[in-house]
Amino acid sequence: MPILSDPRAKGAPLSAPMGHVVAVRGGVVDVGFQGQGPQLDDLLYAGDVALQVMSFVEGGAARCIALAPVEGVGLGTEVRTTGGPVTVPVGEAVLGRMLNVFGAPIDGLPAPVTDMRRSIHRAPPPLTDRILRAEVLETGIKAIDLLAPIERGGKTGLFGGAGVGKTVLLSELIHNTVEHHHGVSLFCGIGERSREAEELWREMGEAGVRDKMVMLFGQMNESPGVRFLVGKSALTMAEYFRDDREQDVLLLVDNIFRFVQAGSEVSGLMGRMPSRVGYQPTLATELASLQERIASTRKGAITSIQAVYVPADDFTDPAAAHIFSHLSASVVLSRKRASEGLYPAVDPLASASVMLTPAVVGQRHYDVARAVRRTLAEYEDLRDIIAMLGIEELSAHDRAIVARARRLERFLTQPFATVSASTGAGGKLVPLEATLSGCEEILAQDEFERPESDYYMIGALTDLKVPA
Numbered sequence: 001m002p003i004l005s006d007p008r009a010k011g012a013p014l015s016a017p018m019g020h021v022v023a024v025r026g027g028v029v030d031v032g033f034q035g036q037g038p039q040l041d042d043l044l045y046a047g048d049v050a051l052q053v054m055s056f057v058e059g060g061a062a063r064c065i066a067l068a069p070v071e072g073v074g075l076g077t078e079v080r081t082t083g084g085p086v087t088v089p090v091g092e093a094v095l096g097r098m099l100n101v102f103g104a105p106i107d108g109l110p111a112p113v114t115d116m117r118r119s120i121h122r123a124p125p126p127l128t129d130r131i132l133r134a135e136v137l138e139t140g141i142k143a144i145d146l147l148a149p150i151e152r153g154g155k156t157g158l159f160g161g162a163g164v165g166k167t168v169l170l171s172e173l174i175h176n177t178v179e180h181h182h183g184v185s186l187f188c189g190i191g192e193r194s195r196e197a198e199e200l201w202r203e204m205g206e207a208g209v210r211d212k213m214v215m216l217f218g219q220m221n222e223s224p225g226v227r228f229l230v231g232k233s234a235l236t237m238a239e240y241f242r243d244d245r246e247q248d249v250l251l252l253v254d255n256i257f258r259f260v261q262a263g264s265e266v267s268g269l270m271g272r273m274p275s276r277v278g279y280q281p282t283l284a285t286e287l288a289s290l291q292e293r294i295a296s297t298r299k300g301a302i303t304s305i306q307a308v309y310v311p312a313d314d315f316t317d318p319a320a321a322h323i324f325s326h327l328s329a330s331v332v333l334s335r336k337r338a339s340e341g342l343y344p345a346v347d348p349l350a351s352a353s354v355m356l357t358p359a360v361v362g363q364r365h366y367d368v369a370r371a372v373r374r375t376l377a378e379y380e381d382l383r384d385i386i387a388m389l390g391i392e393e394l395s396a397h398d399r400a401i402v403a404r405a406r407r408l409e410r411f412l413t414q415p416f417a418t419v420s421a422s423t424g425a426g427g428k429l430v431p432l433e434a435t436l437s438g439c440e441e442i443l444a445q446d447e448f449e450r451p452e453s454d455y456y457m458i459g460a461l462t463d464l465k466v467p468a
Contacts, residue, residue: 015359018061019079019206021046027066027223028269029081030057030127038062041121044230046073049102050102052086052225054270065225065266067101084399087117088233090240095184098201101218102229104238105438107201120232122239129283134360138304140429141169142174143346143412144331145370146439148353149361151328153301155294156258156353159320160333160345161313167196167334170307171203171418176429178209182246183300184241185209188234189217191258193226203418221259224269227262235302242300249302251294260287260319268338279318279426282293296422329353342413348376368439372408375443379405401448412454430458435463 018036023030029051031044037060038044044051044064049072051064066460067086087104092115098107105111135152139145150156157373161168178185189197197217202209214237218230231253238249260283266281275281294304306327310320313335324330334347356365378401382394389401417427454464 017081017227019044019081019226021073021075021077021079022061026269027070027225029066029070029073030061031064031341033057043082043084044079045082045357045371046070046077046079049073049088050427051079052229053129054266057155060365063229063270065269066223066227067225068223084118085121086229086233087119088236089114089116090118090237090244093115093454094214094237096213098197098215099216099233100216101226101233103233105214107295108215113278114118116240118236118240120229120236122232122236125243125295125297129297130295131298133301134355136355137177138360138432139173140431141172141344142430143243143351144412145430145432146365146372146435147346147348147377148329148331148351149355150303150305151353151355152303153296154325154328154354155160155291155304155306156329156331157306157308157323157327158333159308159310159315160336161222161310164333164335164338164345165270166307166309166333167254168193168416168419169331170252170305171200172416172427173305174200174252175207175417175427177250178204178213179207180210181250182247183250184238184245184256185213185250185252185401186211186227186234186241186404187252187254188231188239189215189219189254190231190256191220191262193216194219194221196254204325219416224262224265227258228266231290233257235290238302240292241416242297242302246299248300251304252304253304256323257311257314257319258307259290260323263287276318284322287322287326290321301447327354335411342409344414344416345364346412348373348412349380358411365436368436369429371443372439375401375405375408403448403452404445406452407437410452411458411461412437413457414459415457425457428463430459434460434462 003403006349015180017033019031019033020031021029029046043054049070050067053062054065055063057063089112091114097105097112133153137150137152139150158166158169165358165403186441216234218226228317237250240367241249244291263286264280267371272281288354294302308320311317330352332350333345336364338345356369382398382402391399415425415428420426442463450464
């Protein structure tokens with residue numbers, strides 16, 4: 001039996017309407033019913049293959065998307081209804097588990113024992129229940145805490161093309177925040193590599209935080225229907241802890257672009273006319289139906305950190321542009337900085353956060369962040385002159401700016417605990433106060449005793465004073 005079978009599959013009501021497969025096209029299955037048929041979003045079973053009703057076609061047949069490989073499904077195959085949509089288990093029983101889109105275990109352990117199951121298709125909280133929390137979540141990562149502080153109860157995106165370090169940065173955020181997070185953490189893997197899922201499972205166990213986490217995966221080898229729905233399954237579990245248990249939830253998503261991509265595949269399979277750049281015409285609606293459920297209410301908050309793949313490094317791509325509009329903080333990863341070995345490759349000029357205002361972070365933090373950005377922007381303007389004429393042709397004032405900027409660039413790099421096995425250096429978690437003090441000290445100097453290489457891959461600036 002496929003691992004995607006719902007635990008309720010054998011328990012479908014005996015009086016449930018029965019149908020028959022009338023057409024199969026790839027992952028799309030049309031099911032005909034005599035008399036009363038299913039509703040939109042209902043879960044059906046053709047043998048052991050789960051189907052979800054997506055629309056109705058001429059003649060009253062239900063057009064469904066398959067949530068498992070369709071081998072063995074042919075014309076005339078009997079289809080039974082479950083009388084409702086896909087549901088997942090919620091409650092304390094799911095903590096410490098690795099689950100699939102149905103909430104069924106993929107960690108080799110018995111199924112979670114709970115009487116509570118909820119539909120994955122839920123409305124966002126009403127506007128009257130929402131509240132704004134002007135509070136920052138400190139991560140211990142210098143570049144993020146200084147330039148794009150994360151909002152507690154908000155949505156943060158880690159934007160970047162292939163190979164610039166999105167997953168490593170997300171893993172480090174998990175390492176730094178889950179241990180100190182007092183609520184529940186939930187990781188949702190959408191369309192990413194199975195190897196990364198196994199590594200995360202192992203690392204969270206070694207760190208001793210797995211019992212406070214739930215992990216859901218719909219990986220890249222699974223059907224587009226699974227990748228499209230697994231985010232909704234994760235949010236249903238997160239909403240239980242927020243609304244029923246009144247706990248704060250940390251929701252980590254890798255990768256939200258794969259949700260958009262799966263929606264595009266589903267849309268194409270359903271025969272809808274594609275929109276701009278080949279995306280589905282319902283892109284904005286589908287994305288909003290997921291993102292608007294991530295919210296702070298009077299009972300608790302869901303803080304979301306999402307990795308966002310940017311196709312061909314094109315930030316004008318419709319998927320990236322639509323995701324941007326939902327976020328309170330955007331951390332942009334630069335291929336240019338990654339090629340220079342400046343990790344994390346956070347682009348200080350493109351990254352932004354609504355939290356970076358004097359009213360929220362304080363006047364000192366705001367002024368330091370502005371000064372760092374201004375210094376790095378001036379250095380960026382001087383790069384062409386340096387490339388053509390050399391740094392010796394600059395005025396003393398401009399040379400001081402370049403010296404400060406190059407040291408700031410290196411000071412904002414940081415060794416990560418999650419890649420310590422590869423680098424041989426232990427991770428550094430830097431308090432915000434140490435980051436601000438270090439930047440102030442660099443900005444106040446015109447001449448430096450130490451070479452810029454000494455500022456590379458250190459934690460706080462006090463690490464400079466420790467002899468090697």
